[in-house]
Amino acid sequence: MRKEECFYLGKIAKKFSFKGEVLIYLDTDEPELYENLESVFVEHNKHLVPFFIETSSLHKNDFLRVRFEDVNNEEEADALVGNAIYLPLSMLPKLSGNKFYFHEVIGFEIEDQRLGVFGKITSINDSSAQPLFEVLNGEVEILVPMIDHFLVKIDRENKKVIMNLPEGLVEMYL
Secondary structure, three states: OOOOHHHEEEEEEEOOOOOOHHHHEOOOOOHHHOOOEEEEEEEEEEEEEEEEEEEEEEEEOOEEEEEEOOOOOOHHHHOOOOOEEEEEEEHHHOOOOOOOOOOHHHOEEEOOOOOOOEEEEEEEEOOOOOOEEEEEOOOOEEEEEOOOOEEEEOOOOOOOEOOOOOOOOOHHHH
């Protein structure tokens, strides 16, 4: 399984018991969706390695207490601490309406109600306080804030993100 075919679920935060159990921090708003997983991919040396789960249970809201097959002691569990956890994209719950996953809108055209289509979304920059659509218009990169108030519609059928942007925001780049 390649990383591009997966989504980040969280990371192994710490050991839990002397029997090899670990606590996985779940980076999600709905941890209960992931309580009964059969397996996960653990990133190890830049490769995704499948690990099968013997038992798991939610622990203090954001954590999943897990016992992996073939991890039987503290040393083996210790080797996994800090590693990222991934699942296949096919396991993401479907979103509808104006809710979307960042990877889902890459390649969509972006349209302003006033200006029309002004580019294609090439990526999402979420390293700042406000996530941004990175939009390519010819050779020009335009950064568009992902603010719910500006978002009119996610048109999955026509692969478009329709927005109502403040006057001048796009024009300052062109």
